[in-house]
Amino acid sequence: MNNRKDAMHCVSLTLHEAHALLQNKQASSVELTTAVFEQIEKIEDKVRAYITLTKEEALDQAREADKKIKAGNAGSLTGVPIAIKDNMCTKGTLTTCASKILYNYIPPYNATVVDKLKAAGAVIIGKTNMDEFAMGSSTENSAMHVTHNPCDLKCVPGGSSGGSAAAVAADECFAALGSDTGGSIRQPASFCGVVGLKPTYGRVSRYGLVAFASSLDQIGPLTKDVTDSAIMLNAISGYDSQDSTSVNIETPDFKKALINDVKGLKIGIIKEVLGKGIDESVKKSIKEAVKIFEKLGAKVFEVSMPTYEYAVATYYIIAPSEASSNLSRYDGVKYGLRTEGGVTSPRLHKKDLMSMYFKTRQEGFGPEVKRRIMIGTYTLSAGYYDAFYLKALKARTLMKQDFDKAFSKVDVLISPTAPSVAFKIGEKVSDPLSMYISDIATIPVNLAGLPAISIPCGMDGNLPVGLQIIGKAFDEAAILRAAYSFEQNTEWHRKRPKT
Numbered sequence: 001m002n003n004r005k006d007a008m009h010c011v012s013l014t015l016h017e018a019h020a021l022l023q024n025k026q027a028s029s030v031e032l033t034t035a036v037f038e039q040i041e042k043i044e045d046k047v048r049a050y051i052t053l054t055k056e057e058a059l060d061q062a063r064e065a066d067k068k069i070k071a072g073n074a075g076s077l078t079g080v081p082i083a084i085k086d087n088m089c090t091k092g093t094l095t096t097c098a099s100k101i102l103y104n105y106i107p108p109y110n111a112t113v114v115d116k117l118k119a120a121g122a123v124i125i126g127k128t129n130m131d132e133f134a135m136g137s138s139t140e141n142s143a144m145h146v147t148h149n150p151c152d153l154k155c156v157p158g159g160s161s162g163g164s165a166a167a168v169a170a171d172e173c174f175a176a177l178g179s180d181t182g183g184s185i186r187q188p189a190s191f192c193g194v195v196g197l198k199p200t201y202g203r204v205s206r207y208g209l210v211a212f213a214s215s216l217d218q219i220g221p222l223t224k225d226v227t228d229s230a231i232m233l234n235a236i237s238g239y240d241s242q243d244s245t246s247v248n249i250e251t252p253d254f255k256k257a258l259i260n261d262v263k264g265l266k267i268g269i270i271k272e273v274l275g276k277g278i279d280e281s282v283k284k285s286i287k288e289a290v291k292i293f294e295k296l297g298a299k300v301f302e303v304s305m306p307t308y309e310y311a312v313a314t315y316y317i318i319a320p321s322e323a324s325s326n327l328s329r330y331d332g333v334k335y336g337l338r339t340e341g342g343v344t345s346p347r348l349h350k351k352d353l354m355s356m357y358f359k360t361r362q363e364g365f366g367p368e369v370k371r372r373i374m375i376g377t378y379t380l381s382a383g384y385y386d387a388f389y390l391k392a393l394k395a396r397t398l399m400k401q402d403f404d405k406a407f408s409k410v411d412v413l414i415s416p417t418a419p420s421v422a423f424k425i426g427e428k429v430s431d432p433l434s435m436y437i438s439d440i441a442t443i444p445v446n447l448a449g450l451p452a453i454s455i456p457c458g459m460d461g462n463l464p465v466g467l468q469i470i471g472k473a474f475d476e477a478a479i480l481r482a483a484y485s486f487e488q489n490t491e492w493h494r495k496r497p498k499t
């Protein structure tokens, strides 16, 4: 790079543009990484996207990357600064899940996705903020701090991968990883005006992802455009024998799906998420997106998903049930926080092991996590198991069947990603139900294990609107193609306001 102006400019590039810059030797990875840290220094006190920054390690990795580029050995991500949500294990680097209970946890191993990013040459610059244990839709449930939406600092960035979405939107990295259990990649992508992809369940290894609800969790990328999404998906996909739910099928080259052509593509628009409870500005943007697809030659049909109305209720039984079991491992013995001593209830009259367990969990978990553990313990308890958990599993099957039926007629489904644009910080914290409802359009996709992407498709004032495109299992190619075509024929991905 020739001067500081170039450095400031380069942080706003997409991942693939930054990669080309490195390949053409117009900038080095050390310069790119330094520019990203300068950007972080400039705006991070306003955005607060990160929990941990690893500048020294990043610069070491950048120097290595520069050597590889010089030797002509570069991979698809060599030298590009990338951020990781703080619920993915990073060897030697703090991994807190934004929880007090893991405030000091330093994993002895990398999550598979982290190893894969490193193998592709990425420079890991830090760990991003999130709702504690990925439970939430605004990143306000973080035990660390609140993250602000770079498009409007008074608003939430969405959640739970709000730190990753904000970091990408604020040019504090070129791409980031998030995790999505009920919408946590797509909804923050929608709120921050970036692209968020949740792959098919089983496409990306969950090994080293701190478990929230194991049958729903999936890792995916948050990026500045659809091309970057395909590049990141290429890097992180693939079978992993260390994750028993990872599926052993071939990983296609997702870049080949970046085709600007939807002629004849059959698109189903989901009726149930275009009615009551969805903001007018969102509906308007989605309707305009439909017109664009039609103009490009796609055939758009209205599709009904009768079970959609049960999705949020079903999710809030299944996810807490799994969470209550997954989170039983945090007891002050194996990881993180240990609170000793003190009488916490009449039953705990001495400083014994049980009182240490109780005190640790009482002090270590935040209110939303406790609420989920209580709900999950209740729904799994003898006597209520059949009425709640088993019933929810049956409803989940019906939802999957709704999708199967829809996909017998269409290639992809579309809907808004979220019922509204980003809301104000503090607006929903005291009303968990209204927070839960903000995932109404994303949750069914996790329950059915399908892939879906959120792309910018409009604005309400300064705030972006997201369009969700859902595909058949393992057909990420179809959603990438539809998303790419939309992006190539619109300007929304460039309209995100700058912090």
Ligand code: GLN
Binding pocket: 134, 135, 136, 137, 159, 160, 179, 180, 181, 182, 183, 184, 185, 212, 319, 439
């Ligand atoms: N907002 C949803 C929840 O609170 C989904 C979170 C997620 O996808 N991790 O559970």
